[in-house]
Amino acid sequence: xxxxxxxxxxxxxxxxxxxxxxxxxxxxxxxxxxxxxxxxxxxxxxxxxxxxxxxxxxxxxxxxxxxxxxxxxxxxxxxxxxxxxxxxxxxxxxxxxxxxxxxxxxxxxxxxxxxxxxxxxxxxxxxxxxxxxxxxxxxxxxxxxxxxxxxxxxxxxxxxxxxxxxxxxxxxxxxxxxxxxxxxxxxxxxxxxxxxxxxxxxxxxxxxxxxxxxxxxxxxxxxxxxxxxxxxxxxxxxxxxxxxxxxxxxxxxxxxxxxxxxxxxxxxxxxxxxxxxxxxxxxxxxxxxxxxx
Amino acid sequence: xxxxxxxxxxxxxxxxxxxxxxxxxxxxxxxxxxxxxxxxxxxxxxxxxxxxxxxxxxxxxxxxxxxxxxxxxxxxxxxxxxxxxxxxxxxxxxxxxxxxxxxxxxxxxxxxxxxxxxxxxxxxxxxxxxxxxxxxxxxxxxxxxxxxxxxxxxxxxxxxxxxxxxxxxxxxxxxxxxxxxxxxxxxxxxxxxxxxxxxxxxxxxxxxxxxxxxxxxxxxxxxxxxxxxxxxxxxxxxxxxxxxxxxxxxxxxxxxxxxxxxxxxxxxxxxxxxxxxxxxxxxxxxxxxxxxxxxxxxxxxxxxxxxxxxxxxxxxxxxxxxxxxxxxxxxxxxxxxxxxxxxxxxxxxxxxxxxxxxxxxxxxxxxxxxxxxxxxxxxxxxxxxxxxxxxxxxxx
Numbered sequence: 001x002x003x004x005x006x007x008x009x010x011x012x013x014x015x016x017x018x019x020x021x022x023x024x025x026x027x028x029x030x031x032x033x034x035x036x037x038x039x040x041x042x043x044x045x046x047x048x049x050x051x052x053x054x055x056x057x058x059x060x061x062x063x064x065x066x067x068x069x070x071x072x073x074x075x076x077x078x079x080x081x082x083x084x085x086x087x088x089x090x091x092x093x094x095x096x097x098x099x100x101x102x103x104x105x106x107x108x109x110x111x112x113x114x115x116x117x118x119x120x121x122x123x124x125x126x127x128x129x130x131x132x133x134x135x136x137x138x139x140x141x142x143x144x145x146x147x148x149x150x151x152x153x154x155x156x157x158x159x160x161x162x163x164x165x166x167x168x169x170x171x172x173x174x175x176x177x178x179x180x181x182x183x184x185x186x187x188x189x190x191x192x193x194x195x196x197x198x199x200x201x202x203x204x205x206x207x208x209x210x211x212x213x214x215x216x217x218x219x220x221x222x223x224x225x226x227x228x229x230x231x232x233x234x235x236x237x238x239x240x241x242x243x244x245x246x247x248x249x250x251x252x253x254x255x256x257x258x259x260x261x262x263x264x265x266x267x268x269x270x271x272x273x274x275x276x277x278x279x280x281x282x283x284x285x286x287x288x289x290x291x292x293x
Numbered sequence: 294x295x296x297x298x299x300x301x302x303x304x305x306x307x308x309x310x311x312x313x314x315x316x317x318x319x320x321x322x323x324x325x326x327x328x329x330x331x332x333x334x335x336x337x338x339x340x341x342x343x344x345x346x347x348x349x350x351x352x353x354x355x356x357x358x359x360x361x362x363x364x365x366x367x368x369x370x371x372x373x374x375x376x377x378x379x380x381x382x383x384x385x386x387x388x389x390x391x392x393x394x395x396x397x398x399x400x401x402x403x404x405x406x407x408x409x410x411x412x413x414x415x416x417x418x419x420x421x422x423x424x425x426x427x428x429x430x431x432x433x434x435x436x437x438x439x440x441x442x443x444x445x446x447x448x449x450x451x452x453x454x455x456x457x458x459x460x461x462x463x464x465x466x467x468x469x470x471x472x473x474x475x476x477x478x479x480x481x482x483x484x485x486x487x488x489x490x491x492x493x494x495x496x497x498x499x500x501x502x503x504x505x506x507x508x509x510x511x512x513x514x515x516x517x518x519x520x521x522x523x524x525x526x527x528x529x530x531x532x533x534x535x536x537x538x539x540x541x542x543x544x545x546x547x548x549x550x551x552x553x554x555x556x557x558x559x560x561x562x563x564x565x566x567x568x569x570x571x572x573x574x575x576x577x578x579x580x581x582x583x584x585x586x587x588x589x590x591x592x593x594x595x596x597x598x599x600x601x602x603x604x605x606x607x608x609x610x611x612x613x614x615x616x617x618x619x620x621x622x623x624x625x626x627x628x629x630x631x632x633x634x635x636x637x638x639x640x641x642x643x644x645x646x647x648x649x650x651x652x653x654x655x656x657x658x659x660x661x662x663x664x665x666x667x668x669x670x671x672x673x674x675x676x677x678x679x680x681x682x683x684x685x686x687x688x689x
Contacts, residue, residue, distance in 0.1 A: 110453045162675075247567075278576070
């Protein structure tokens, strides 16, 4: 069953008929994800990729029973799309869109507070439960169904971890790309909590980067929780200069407490197995779990 | 996107925030004219000549000086315009000054003592809300205040549902120890400052100092304004305020080619898809005994044209002794990227530094074959560890 999404998830795609939405919806369907339709305002009633298109999320939910939505809507309209999904009763909203203004996300964050839903992203590669559901843009072929959960702020670095886990003779339960923006729907701590409580996950890979306090917060929670499952950690950006944004809007060293060095030290204090080289993620987890490739 | 002090002040003033008034000048003659005009408008008898560059600590580097006569204005402006201003926030080479702000003197004597206050508006990433940070210790580096006297820094968080409220502005003014006219002026200052922050999609305001004048006015004497790049589509007029001269020209060129590039000081260049993997690759270079020469995210479509532009930009840095290409092909096919690399290499022709290409993901084996059979001075790798070892061999 894993977390957030599985083979029973009924997924709709917001921004379904756009180029990004079309391409990735096609890939999701090919992977076996249960995509039940899509939403593009003004194109309701049409059929796209053999699935129905609706004008509103509410209508899509009513007609298909959708409970998961993935958002490919352009940045200027993405906040609106997220709130529409929440209002319509979608339980898991995965926002792929990159470049949403912070001002819009401040409002979204507030709006979602009293809604019964979880938002993942934005600016993330999505959520993937190996062998069951791909709700995102991660390449399906590197996954192998298994019992390692992966949490990451970054796209290709997630793939790197997934690939290493597979090559080291293990597999993944769910990979959660939480995104690299300053404001995100699901924090690293919340994602860790989901995987710690998942009976189908035995170990967790946690990949962070410079900027913010998400990784230390997650690490402290893990320690408090009693380090129930082995966690391998990596923090990217040890060599990043202070005060420069490194690609992700949130990846910027502001003070002495959000450098890679400071975060790694806290992670280690909290019992997380920190690797200095991202090339060692898979081997470290194999060692902890007792797997030999 | 960062703005100059004078641009930030213009925007603040348009929201009714009190600012130290000034006129920008690009030559000593213009500076004198600006000074005369400013005296007519404000009655100021002295002027402050302030270098307009995107860096803090300008005063420490000699970029901010008081002029007590028009001759002073001319001499100081001649000295500052064209200088390479070195501050604690610039590189050793400093930043070239293209323009100065001739500002009114606001530290004139009067009925009460002047006092300097620190105020900033920024996002509290932990709560996802904006907050106003303020302190009675204005005019100092806020990081020093945070270290030495953290109890003198206050914060006020803004509820996005209703925006800033009067009681919050009053609390700030009380905490700053103000009373009478100065108190009322500060309330107005805070309310308008936050409205400006919200209105222009800012990601940082730092006003240091905010001055309480001897006649109880509240003025922004400096203004560091950073706009959220993602919000610029809503503010075309502010987007036009971008001063590319303040940015590293290579960064600008890369940006125009769709590459996310940051120039660094090391000897190993890198080209990577994805920001997180790019940072991780820089870390690998360091662990292998080299130093990253740049951060470069080629984005999702690592086609031949982009790869070529990226190579050309990296190769322009004479310190670069090797280049590590690290691509994880998820949706993009590695064989296509490999072909792009080979084509780019041949197009550029004269590449004298070794290149290590690590391609992993879709069609990685085919990609390795293309690289290996190209006959070029390119080392291929599939595993990240292999790539790291190759870097070590070459520069470690």
